[in-house]
Amino acid sequence: MAKIIYVEIKGNRKEVEVKTGTTLMHGAVLNGVKGIEAECGGNCMCATCHVYIEPSQLDLLPPKSDDEEAMLGSTASPNKENSRLSCQIKSNDSLNGLVVYMPPRQS
Amino acid sequence: MSDLSSIVILGTGQGGFQLAMSLRDEGFGGRIVMVGDEAFLPYQRPPLSKAFLSGGTDEEGVLLRPPGYFEEHRIELRTAARAVRIDRAARKLILGTGEELDYDHLALATGARNRRLAVEGADLAGVLQLRDLAEAIAIRGLLSALREVVVIGAGFIGLEFAATARAKGIEVTVIEAAARPMARAISQPMSEFFQIKHQAAGIGFRFGDGVRRILGEAGRAVGVETISGEIIPADLVLVGIGILPNVELAADAGLLVEDGIVADEFLATADPAVSAFGDCARAPNRYATAPIRIESVQNAVDQARCLAQRLTGNPVPYAALPWFWSDQGGLKLQIAGLTTPHDLAVARGDPAGGAFSVYCFRDGRYLGTESVNRVHDYMLARRLLAAGIALSPSQAADTGLDLKSLLT
Numbered sequence: 001m002a003k004i005i006y007v008e009i010k011g012n013r014k015e016v017e018v019k020t021g022t023t024l025m026h027g028a029v030l031n032g033v034k035g036i037e038a039e040c041g042g043n044c045m046c047a048t049c050h051v052y053i054e055p056s057q058l059d060l061l062p063p064k065s066d067d068e069e070a071m072l073g074s075t076a077s078p079n080k081e082n083s084r085l086s087c088q089i090k091s092n093d094s095l096n097g098l099v100v101y102m103p104p105r106q107s
Numbered sequence: 108m109s110d111l112s113s114i115v116i117l118g119t120g121q122g123g124f125q126l127a128m129s130l131r132d133e134g135f136g137g138r139i140v141m142v143g144d145e146a147f148l149p150y151q152r153p154p155l156s157k158a159f160l161s162g163g164t165d166e167e168g169v170l171l172r173p174p175g176y177f178e179e180h181r182i183e184l185r186t187a188a189r190a191v192r193i194d195r196a197a198r199k200l201i202l203g204t205g206e207e208l209d210y211d212h213l214a215l216a217t218g219a220r221n222r223r224l225a226v227e228g229a230d231l232a233g234v235l236q237l238r239d240l241a242e243a244i245a246i247r248g249l250l251s252a253l254r255e256v257v258v259i260g261a262g263f264i265g266l267e268f269a270a271t272a273r274a275k276g277i278e279v280t281v282i283e284a285a286a287r288p289m290a291r292a293i294s295q296p297m298s299e300f301f302q303i304k305h306q307a308a309g310i311g312f313r314f315g316d317g318v319r320r321i322l323g324e325a326g327r328a329v330g331v332e333t334i335s336g337e338i339i340p341a342d343l344v345l346v347g348i349g350i351l352p353n354v355e356l357a358a359d360a361g362l363l364v365e366d367g368i369v370a371d372e373f374l375a376t377a378d379p380a381v382s383a384f385g386d387c388a389r390a391p392n393r394y395a396t397a398p399i400r401i402e403s404v405q406n407a408v409d410q411a412r413c414l415a416q417r418l419t420g421n422p423v424p425y426a427a428l429p430w431f432w433s434d435q436g437g438l439k440l441q442i443a444g445l446t447t448p449h450d451l452a453v454a455r456g457d458p459a460g461g462a463f464s465v466y467c468f469r470d471g472r473y474l475g476t477e478s479v480n481r482v483h484d485y486m487l488a489r490r491l492l493a494a495g496i497a498l499s500p501s502q503a504a505d506t507g508l509d510l511k512s513l514l515t
Contacts (some may be wrong), residue, residue, distance in 0.1 A: 029173075030167070032173065040153070041151040041154055041169070043432065045432045067482045070483040
């Protein structure tokens with residue numbers, strides 16, 4: 001379990017408890033966080049669950065797979081150093097306090 | 108902003124839901140009513156044949172949004188509600204209960220249903236199909252006790268189910284009328300690749316064969332007799348022989364139907380108060396030479412967004428790039444563009460190594476790319492297609508050429 005802080009594009013902060021093993025994408029969708037589309041349902045197929053991770057916390061996350069890297073190459077908002085696909089990151093205790101920013105657009 | 112005050116969406120699938128959500132995102136403040144005959148909140152179908160059956164997700168995990176979303180966004184959701192008639196003159200949708208829903212605009216997102224197998228024994232217990240959540244729940248409940256299954260139809264659903272069942276140690280035989288798997292949807296080289304991989308996993312195939320009848324004992328299916336005369340035992344028969352669009356209400360209401368409710372590039376029907384989109388609609392497509400009915404999540408979702416824009420006063424013709432995917436036993440098939448029918452298929456990569464792409468052409472024109480475990484190729488294909496770049500067959504075949512260089 002980790003408390004994840006999602007920051008919507010208009011600046012609203014939503015603190016959500018996300019169970020260990022649940023993806024950051026599902027944690028956002030199930031808790032009504034605006035700004036994630038996740039068209040493919042978390043299959044790393046669509047790049048519409050793009051998020052920006054608080055840069056100082058990037059080290060908490062497992063590295064990107066080649067597939068995720070490739071999908072990030074065609075996100076609707078700019079692909080930055082701290083870009084990730086939220087369907088590829090599963091919650092666990094060590095992510096407590098992680099801050100996740102929504103991008104301006106997903107499609 | 109539009110002058111509509113009440114929009115009724117017929118269909119609570121992924122397309123219908125996306126329209127409701129996009130209407131609110133675009134600032135529509137009027138009444139939204141969603142009507143659908145399924146008992147569940149809107150959910151995703153793609154995981155049903157994969158993660159849902161294998162236990163990787165559950166009923167909550169496939170929901171598109173939690174229950175509270177609908178109330179918070181003032182989306183009136185009528186589940187387990189059957190629509191029986193559209194009264195276009197009075198702008199009313201009539202439900203089976205007799206209730207009449209007034210609309211300023213009616214969006215038809217009625218989707219499709221499974222094609223039924225018309226042979227003796229098709230109504231036996233244990234003969235199942237897999238499209239909706241109720242069917243997936245039923246199959247999931249049976250799966251752990253199954254020893255041998257027969258899958259009728261080697262399309263996406265049949266093969267996704269076959270791979271999931273095989274991974275659980277179940278004996279699986281797939282019967283297919285065509286000469287190869289997914290013959291209508293993918294190229295010969297990609298088809299062969301999947302056949303080899305599924306066979307290596309222990310799935311049996313009977314190509315060029317069909318079902319004469321399903322054998323039963325005490326009302327339950329126990330096997331399948333093929334047209335060639337073979338008898339294959341089965342404690343479950345999964346029928347995946349394609350889908351039929353749900354067009355009857357539209358046809359009864361006098362709307363034009365040609366294997367799909369006919370819509371224009373704005374997803375409008377001939378009645379300005381009625382639109383149609385997703386699996387049930389036939390509409391012009393920038394990537395097709397004639398209006399086309401596409402069965403995919405991408406199409407339903409992108410058409411819903413396009414329609415939401417028009418209904419909120421910002422009409423733009425539908426122009427999204429078609430894309431598809433299928434997960435089969437650890438193999439990830441991704442398709443960018445409308446790749447069939449094609450007359451030339453050029454492979455790049457290493458099929459033996461389990462990662463390659465097929466570039467499809469018709470009359471020398473690039474149509475799109477099928478990729479397996481080559482996400483970079485797939486994403487690059489999406490960019491090439493969206494940019495209208497005319498990749499040639501010789502460029503596709505030239506492994507020394509970095510296709511990315513064509514983008515600049």
